Amino acid sequence: MATPRLRFAPSPTGYLHVGGARTALFNWLYARKHGGVMLLRIEDTDKARSTDESTRAIFEGLNWLGLQWDEDVVHQGANLDRHRADAERMLANDTAYRCFCTQEELAERRAAAEANKDSFKYDRRCDRLSAADIAARLADNMPFTVRFRVSEGHTSWNDLVHDTISFPNKDIEDFIILRTDGTPIYNMAVVSDDIAMGITLVMRGDDHISNTPKQILLYRALGAELPQFAHLPMIHGLDGKKLSKRHGATAVGDYQHLGILPGAMLNFLALLGWAPGDDIELMTRDEMIALFDTKGLQKKAAIFDTKKLEWMNGQHLNLLPIDELMSRVTPALVASGHVSAEWLAGHSEWYLKLLELLKVRARTVDDIVQQAGPYLTESVVYDPDAVARQWKDRAFTETALAGVHEALSALPGWNATAMEEALRAVAERLGLGDKAGKIFQPLRVALTGSSASPGIFDVLELLGRERSLARLSSALHFIANTTT
């Protein structure tokens, strides 16, 4: 079998959408799995809506996801001459004809048909024009479009996800392939490009199912070999409608900025419309390639539920090799303004420990950044809820924290075992028995400002002797000077 050639062909009219990203992913997985190539084609023939900014966003999104395309990017707009030449070849081999009907006439007839509750279909009147008539109109410089002449019969293909799909040709009108200005219509441009690029498998959203019979007809008229087709289901929002802006974050860039890992995004997207079987859910990129099979492709549209994405991101956060995680977290940490990359590099052992402790209770990179705050700043900000709950009994809190301060200052070293022994002794002394948690919680607030954190001794170690004791003093001071 020849090398499979696939393409991802977005139009640059917005950001890279999660649906587009998933289409790109499946194309990429198939290509990587079967030793093929995935090309990128920017469909920028709609000048009014296409922007360079969108093109850049598509590149960025794909790069972030690690979906590298092969060969040079194809810009559809650069191939206009070939599109036109292909259409003219069809005119020459009599599979297409000139249509002199104006847009206004067409609109009128369409409106009339609709008023009669009839479905409108071009009546082929220009296909019945005599040669002399055509010559005369051409001599008059009358503008014309080029229409494809749809033959009798039916058009069907064996779709990789839907099996056989068939359309009666009588339901397909003689569609326009070239506008009055000589530019190609979508289906014309796509087929011309797919042939030129040697595409062997067209894998795209199932909103293109109805375009497929038209495209197949064009391949035949051009004498080209048909590619295989695979139509992927759509992605919908929670309300079951096609995913769009009003559903919230739909651009892959949005998720990047929310602290989602590209590996998690890919994994989540892959599971929307594909299942490897055996109840496998968590996969790395390489595992997805190894497991990918069009047999597992789903026919049904999937609903984009970010809850599972977040869970999955938490899983990937823990699966990711720590140095890779570090390279994702460091820029975010620096952006938070609490530290410099240099400082972190100079304290790599400490930084590593911090990450190990935080990653297990974070779901996103942003969670890590937020939780890292207390360890990177000089002073701590008390969470009002935590203060209200954990420092409720002020007298007790004061004696407890003072006792902790005393016990910890007396310690010769600063290690977890010794500290735990000392603090449990304090609890014992205060008559708390084995309920040392009663002093750990107030202590946690004093050290981190929050009632949730890694294990208290890990926090103490991370903060170090000096900062820990200073925070205890500050807490004592805060309590003494606050009236409730």
Add this chain to the structure above:
RNA sequence: GGCGGUAUCGUCUAGGGGACUAGGACACGGCCCUCUCAAGGCUGGAACACGGGUUCGAAUCCCGUUACCGCUACCA
């Protein structure tokens, strides 16, 4: 309206005639672990759209109905 596509827990899905008392995951509830929060383990509730066939036997095959989605442009 016409044409096409789709239909399993709230969501993502396994399932391709008997292994189904329909499995897993997210979310939700409970329990365990525990200094908090997570993570983890155990556990509970929760689905074959409906109606006809075919068959000894149907979530699985066929037909119809319904619902949803897409296309129906000199947009892509």
